[in-house]
Amino acid sequence: xxxxxxxxxxxxxxxxxxxxxxxxxxxxxxxxxxxxxxxxxxxxxxxxxxxxxxxxxxxxxxxxxxxxxxxxxxxxxxxxxxxxxxxxxxxxxxxxxxxxxxxxxxxxxxxxxxxxxxxxxxxxxxxxxxxxxxxxxxxxxxxxxxxxxxxxxxxxxxxxxxxxxxxxxxxxxxxxxxxxxxxxxxxxxxxxxxxxxxxxxxxxxxxxxxxxxxxxxxxxxxxxxxxxxxxxxxx
Amino acid sequence: xxxxxxxxxxxxxxxxxxxxxxxxxxxxxxxxxxxxxxxxxxxxxxxxxxxxxxxxxxxxxxxxxxxxxxxxxxxxxxxxxxxxxxxxxxxxxxxxxxxxxxxxxxxxxxxxxxxxxxxxxxxxxxxxxxxxxxxxxxxxxxxxxxxxxxxxxxxxxxxxxxxxxxxxxxxxxxxxxxxxxxxxxxxxxxxxxxxxxxxxxxxxxxxxxxxxxxxxxxxxxxxxxxxxxxxxxxxxxxxxxxxxxxxxxxxxxxxxxx
Numbered sequence: 001x002x003x004x005x006x007x008x009x010x011x012x013x014x015x016x017x018x019x020x021x022x023x024x025x026x027x028x029x030x031x032x033x034x035x036x037x038x039x040x041x042x043x044x045x046x047x048x049x050x051x052x053x054x055x056x057x058x059x060x061x062x063x064x065x066x067x068x069x070x071x072x073x074x075x076x077x078x079x080x081x082x083x084x085x086x087x088x089x090x091x092x093x094x095x096x097x098x099x100x101x102x103x104x105x106x107x108x109x110x111x112x113x114x115x116x117x118x119x120x121x122x123x124x125x126x127x128x129x130x131x132x133x134x135x136x137x138x139x140x141x142x143x144x145x146x147x148x149x150x151x152x153x154x155x156x157x158x159x160x161x162x163x164x165x166x167x168x169x170x171x172x173x174x175x176x177x178x179x180x181x182x183x184x185x186x187x188x189x190x191x192x193x194x195x196x197x198x199x200x201x202x203x204x205x206x207x208x209x210x211x212x213x214x215x216x217x218x219x220x221x222x223x224x225x226x227x228x229x230x231x232x233x234x235x
Numbered sequence: 236x237x238x239x240x241x242x243x244x245x246x247x248x249x250x251x252x253x254x255x256x257x258x259x260x261x262x263x264x265x266x267x268x269x270x271x272x273x274x275x276x277x278x279x280x281x282x283x284x285x286x287x288x289x290x291x292x293x294x295x296x297x298x299x300x301x302x303x304x305x306x307x308x309x310x311x312x313x314x315x316x317x318x319x320x321x322x323x324x325x326x327x328x329x330x331x332x333x334x335x336x337x338x339x340x341x342x343x344x345x346x347x348x349x350x351x352x353x354x355x356x357x358x359x360x361x362x363x364x365x366x367x368x369x370x371x372x373x374x375x376x377x378x379x380x381x382x383x384x385x386x387x388x389x390x391x392x393x394x395x396x397x398x399x400x401x402x403x404x405x406x407x408x409x410x411x412x413x414x415x416x417x418x419x420x421x422x423x424x425x426x427x428x429x430x431x432x433x434x435x436x437x438x439x440x441x442x443x444x445x446x447x448x449x450x451x452x453x454x455x456x457x458x459x460x461x462x463x464x465x466x467x468x469x470x471x472x473x474x475x476x477x478x479x480x481x482x483x484x485x486x487x488x489x490x491x492x493x
Contacts, residue, residue: 014477015479016484017480017481017484017485018481018484018485018488055476055477058472059470059472059473060470060472060473060476060477061473061476061477062469062473062477062479084455084456084469084470084471084473085265085268085455085456087470088455088470103451105427105430105452106423106424106426106427107423107424107427108427120434
């Protein structure tokens, strides 16, 4: 089986045209790979570029140089140069993402937000809702909230909706941006368990976890992102 | 994933005398894709949309459409009757002002039914049944089917316009500031509705908007226009999260946070 994710010599900088075109390098020479069933945790201090790497992997940030190779349905796709419709196709079937914050869509219920990724892949809505309900109860989201849009939920409740949405599919690669940041101990344990299940199923996971306890419980390997700092190579 | 684009736009320009409407625009649109065209007033968004939808003839360049029979047709070379048939059946056009897209003095049911008759439906009962089904889908009470849109609120009119456009199962829908004059709660409802319909029907859509939040919610891809030219394009998330061009950075940084 092909390695799900290979990142090779990726570099990223921002040019801020509104600040007289200041060029701010973020990371350089990022190279790593993630095997099926492995959880790689990005480590290093704040501002070192951990989130930027995740956003490049998901296609939200452009890439200046290098390759991001993903095994998508048996074909190799370079996400760094892929067409928008290819990126969307990869996101639908191969690449999942649990962001730190939920982007709330007005009027859509929590249950449907969670069910959507399955429905988008062709599962009938009712069946997708059944899976969504299972996951939401596992994450201890009170049943009376399922029918409501999460706009008015607490941080922890929104986060759980977000986690359920990210974990519901069987994407081969899953990106996790601090999924446990606003959760209590009981729900953190549920997320650790969900991650273990994904690993057992052969999902490749890349995550950022500031909570040491969670990190120690899920990480197979910690990748120190400060090694990719462009400032260090420049000095 | 279909392999052939629905619409092929090659180097389209439109000049008004010596003034530039839009220039050198090229892109391809695939079935199921929603493309947002953003930019400030006067940047050429609506001119481009008009050129694509044959409401205006481009000064130069070619727009080709993948017909249901599998052939590509150059829109500029189509006859007027054929073009009008395409607009009434395979395409939809949602105007910013619903009064431009609706017939204000006939009933809501007739507004929807008219498009069905254009594709050859003649059975009154079927037409009325389909019309009432579509009114429900856009959340207009069936008891309003015999009312004229003049008696509707702005949000209802816009939803009726959408029903009128989608009833013939078009493959491509053009929208010009569809949430333009609506207040935010009505906007949210309309956005949710459009999002659902686009997904369920597998539509391709081109949406002109100056509202980046609308573009984020509805579109897969985005083109940013300035002074008639496309200055940046790509995946909507990428353009909004990592804007490259000075003007796009200015646009994104000008969004008010709530």
